[in-house]
Amino acid sequence: MTPKLSIAREVAYDAFIEVMEQSKDPTVAVEALYKRLPTPLKKVDRALVKEVLFGSLRWHSKIFWIIQNTSTRDLNKSSPEIRAALILGTYQIFYMDRIPDRAAVNESVEYVKKKGQAHAIKFVNGILRSISRRAEYFAKPDKNKKPVDYLSLQFAHPKWIVERWSQRFNFERLKELLAANNKTPPNSIRMNKLKIPADEVQKFRSELLRQDRNHSDRRSLRSCLHLKNSINFEKESLFQSGYYTIQDESSQLISLLVNPQQDELVIDSCCGPGGKTGHIYELGEEKTRIIAIEKDKSQLEKAQENFKRLGHSQNIRWENIDFLEYKTEKTIDKILIDAPCSGLGVLRRHPEGKWQKSFSIISKMASRQRELLQHGLSLLKIGGEIVYSVCSFEQEETIDQLNWLKTNFGDTIELVSPVSRIPDYYKRFITRDNILLIYSGNKDMMDGFGAFIIKKIK
Numbered sequence: 001m002t003p004k005l006s007i008a009r010e011v012a013y014d015a016f017i018e019v020m021e022q023s024k025d026p027t028v029a030v031e032a033l034y035k036r037l038p039t040p041l042k043k044v045d046r047a048l049v050k051e052v053l054f055g056s057l058r059w060h061s062k063i064f065w066i067i068q069n070t071s072t073r074d075l076n077k078s079s080p081e082i083r084a085a086l087i088l089g090t091y092q093i094f095y096m097d098r099i100p101d102r103a104a105v106n107e108s109v110e111y112v113k114k115k116g117q118a119h120a121i122k123f124v125n126g127i128l129r130s131i132s133r134r135a136e137y138f139a140k141p142d143k144n145k146k147p148v149d150y151l152s153l154q155f156a157h158p159k160w161i162v163e164r165w166s167q168r169f170n171f172e173r174l175k176e177l178l179a180a181n182n183k184t185p186p187n188s189i190r191m192n193k194l195k196i197p198a199d200e201v202q203k204f205r206s207e208l209l210r211q212d213r214n215h216s217d218r219r220s221l222r223s224c225l226h227l228k229n230s231i232n233f234e235k236e237s238l239f240q241s242g243y244y245t246i247q248d249e250s251s252q253l254i255s256l257l258v259n260p261q262q263d264e265l266v267i268d269s270c271c272g273p274g275g276k277t278g279h280i281y282e283l284g285e286e287k288t289r290i291i292a293i294e295k296d297k298s299q300l301e302k303a304q305e306n307f308k309r310l311g312h313s314q315n316i317r318w319e320n321i322d323f324l325e326y327k328t329e330k331t332i333d334k335i336l337i338d339a340p341c342s343g344l345g346v347l348r349r350h351p352e353g354k355w356q357k358s359f360s361i362i363s364k365m366a367s368r369q370r371e372l373l374q375h376g377l378s379l380l381k382i383g384g385e386i387v388y389s390v391c392s393f394e395q396e397e398t399i400d401q402l403n404w405l406k407t408n409f410g411d412t413i414e415l416v417s418p419v420s421r422i423p424d425y426y427k428r429f430i431t432r433d434n435i436l437l438i439y440s441g442n443k444d445m446m447d448g449f450g451a452f453i454i455k456k457i458k
Contacts, residue, residue: 004107004110005110005111006045006107007037007041008041008045008046008049009048009049009052009088009107009108009111010111010114011030011034011037011041011049012048012049012056013081013084013088014029014033014084015029015033015049015053016057016084016087016088017080017084019053019352019356020060020080020355021080023352023356025350025352026053026057026352030049030050030053043230043232046230050230051096051184052088052091052092052096053088054184054351055091055096056087056088056091057352057355058156058182058351059091059094059095059156060087060351060354061157061354061355062156063090063091063094063156065153066090066094066131066138067086067087067090069138070127070131071123071127073123078120079117079120081111081112081115081117081120082112082120082123082124084111085111085112085120086108086128088108089104089105089107089108089124089128090131092104093105093128093131093132094131102132105125105128105129105132108124108128109121109124109125141153148162148166151166151174151175151178154178155175155178155179155181156182157181157347157354158355160358160359161344161354162174162178173441176441177439177441178441179441180441180442180445181347181348181354181441182348182351183348185348185349185447186226187227187228187230187231188224188227188246188247188248188249189224189244189245189246189247190224190245190246190247190275190279191223191225192242192243192245192282192310193223193282193283193285194282194285194286194310194311194312195242195243195310195311196243196244198222201218204243205218205225207238208225208238211237211238212232212237212238213229213232214228214229214231214232215228215229216228219249219444220423220425220426220444221249221252221253221423221425221426222423223252224249224252225244231246240309242309242310242311245278245306245309247276247279248346248349248446249444249446249447250345250438250446250447250448251276251391251447251449252279253422253426253436253449253451254336254389254449254451255276255280255283255336256283256422257387257389257421257422257453258280258283258334258336259283259421260288260290260334261284261288261333262284262285262287262288263288263289264284264288265289265330265331265332265333265334266284266288266289266290266332266333266334266335267290267291267326267336267379268280268290268291268293268336269293269323269326269337269338269372269376270293270294270295270323270337270338270339270340270372271292271293271294271300271303271338272294272296272299272338273303274292274302274303274304274306274307275306276336277292277303278303278306278307278310280336281307281312281315281316282312284315286312286314286315288315290317291317291319291328292316292317292318292319293321293326294318294319294320295320295321297320300320303318304318323337323372324371324372324375326379327379328379331381331384332379332380332381332384333381333384334384334385334386334387335376335379335380335385335386335387336386336387336389337369337372337373337376337386337387337389338389338390339365339368339369339373339388339389339397340365340368340369341365341369341390341391341392341394342365342390342392342394343391344357344362344392344394345390345392345393345439345440345447345448345450346391346440346447348440348447349447362394362397363396365390365392365397366396366397366400366401369388369390369401370404373388373401373405374408377412377413377456380456381456382457382458383456384455385416385454385455385456386453386454386456387451387452387453388401388451388452388453389450389451390449390451391447391448391449392450393437393439393440393448393449393450398435398437398450398452399433399435402415402452405454411458412456412457412458413455413456414454414457415433415455416434416453416454416455417430417434417453418430418434418436418452418453419434422436434452434453435450435451435452436449436450436452437449437450438450
């Protein structure tokens with residue numbers, strides 16, 4: 001029987017090219033490709049797309065090294081389609097035991113053929129068959145003499161990131177951190193507090209199992225669950241009915257730091273898709289007034305869609321504007337600055353970041369963060385608070401930002417301890433400087449985050 005290219009693999013391969021060649025977000029790329037299909041993909045096929053695409057992104061540099069050592073050609077001179085066929089094909093051979101090697105080889109060959117590159121069929125077939133035999137061993141850098149080179153290759157991270165982190169972590173801890181970044185993140189969800197009271201969580205878990213056939217694990221954070229299986233996005237699912245939303249455990253802690261109260265006016269300065277905005281709304285029990293600001297129109301629209309799905313409608317105003325351009329005569333009680341950042345704390349969830357970012361992003365984002373903090377202080381009333389957070393644990397984006405505030409604003413601000421605002425279990429993440437600092441690779445499988453609270457007193 002003539003081999004046939006599956007739609008799922010074609011979507012994964014096409015999305016990989018868009019991510020690596022055009023720096024697109026993989027989720028956005030995949031969703032756009034889904035919309036072009038004549039019929040929706042089955043859940044099992046979507047799961048295959050996600051695993052092949054994200055797995056190949058996580059292990060990209062190591063897979064590239066294996067292929068380059070197998071081939072006599074310079075892979076960088078091959079077309080994006082050929083590279084995609086080889087990289088995603090190799091990922092399936094090495095990391096997906098349930099997929100027969102012949103299927104990975106044959107469909108990768110069919111992919112380059114369908115993309116009009118029949119001249120590469122023999123090359124792709126030969127390389128992947130050689131890799132599937134696992135007949136050759138390629139010497140890796142010596143981990144004692146060249147630890148950075150070894151770790152960079154072994155755990156598929158850019159050398160600049162490994163060099164940077166090797167100055168902060170010892171060899172064994174760094175291994176744990178890098179290895180954790182290459183694991184599939186948990187399906188973390190935040191239960192909608194307005195639909196699921198604290199005493200009905202067990203009932204909701206039973207409903208998840210009955211209706212969505214999804215087992216769940218309780219977390220120390222009351223609002224959070226980890227789902228065993230992929231989230232059910234179908235029309236009648238609990239997700240679409242607004243009972244929960246997707247949000248990592250670390251991210252949920254940030255809204256607790258905001259601690260919204262009745263009649264307070266709270267600004268979410270960079271609301272993105274609205275995860276933290278929605279949580280603030282729920283914690284304020286619809287009695288906190290919220291201004292959600294986002295300069296990216298598509299992100300703002302996504303936040304509005306999420307609010308509608310969750311059933312949130314009161315005391316919320318949307319502003320499609322850059323926060324640095326936002327002005328108001330109203331007195332602002334609290335501002336959440338969930339700032340644009342390097343994102344090095346969420347590489348497990350966004351593996352494309354390893355290949356799309358460079359060292360310069362840290363200083364670039366740090367400069368932007370300081371502009372946001374300074375503007376936020378100008379809008380804040382006396383006695384008001386700024387909650388600053390980043391999905392990063394880099395010093396320039398966390399500790400240095402707090403020190404910058406102390407140096408430049410002195411006795412006009414004071415640091416507020418986050419200890420009283422989060423559950424006891426998470427207090428171990430608070431430093432002596434009263435910064436909530438969560439490193440990737442922790443035993444709770446939480447994203448890396450940094451956050452602190454400052455009050456304007458003059």
